[in-house]
Amino acid sequence: MKPDTFNREILPIRMRLMVRARQLTGDDGSAEDLVQEVMLRLWSMRDELDRHANPEALAMTILRNKANDRWRRCRLERESVQTVMPCGTSEEERAEAADDVRLIEHIVNGLPPLQSRIFRMKEMEGYEADEIMAITGCTSESLRQNLSRARRRIREEFIRITTSRVL
Structure with a gap:
């Protein structure tokens, strides 16, 4: 996918990603960080995006997985301090x-x-x-x-x- 095609097709998804990220995190700052990570991931795989039938669904999946990873990491950090x-x-x-x-x-x-x-x-x-x-x-x-x-x-x-x- 060329940069102009990426801008035309993927960037409009950003606002919907922000809404979903706010729902997942409850915090604007964390939501923005998550969306930024998703956009970077999509940019790094832009050559493969043409093979995906629904780039928005892919972006939402990446967002959910990144949010789960953050949640898991935070939970484990809290548990490690509490365990100690x-x-x-x-x-x-x-x-x-x-x-x-x-x-x-x-x-x-x-x-x-x-x-x-x-x-x-x-x-x-x-x-x-x-x-x-x-x-x-x-x-x-x-x-x-x-x-x-x-x-x-x-x-x-x-x-x-x-x-x-x-x-």
Whole structure:
């Protein structure tokens, strides 16, 4: 699909995507972010859009999937902090646990791209191994090795940083 055709056929869908995104998120800012991600995804696959009978349905599906991914990620982040710190803990302990989660997120960002992606999908977004292998195209052995290396590196970096913080 040529850029002018994309502008003529896909850009009008944007307003309908915004309405649906607001329904899904309940927040204008998050809705705008989601729609922007969908538009970028559609732009990146513009050469394949001619093969789709209904580009609007495709856009709505992408929007729903991205919203589900965000919801899942947020839920898992909340659960990880709550799992680390039970309800009876003090505000200071909860803040420290949140700091630890942010530190781990920072460490994950520094991993090699494949390890980071696999770790995020498995541990933060809750994907199953089969789904990760289908998305990344790696074998079960490669998945296991990359996940193990990522976990080991995260653990080592976390210990190194937190130990230097205490000293």
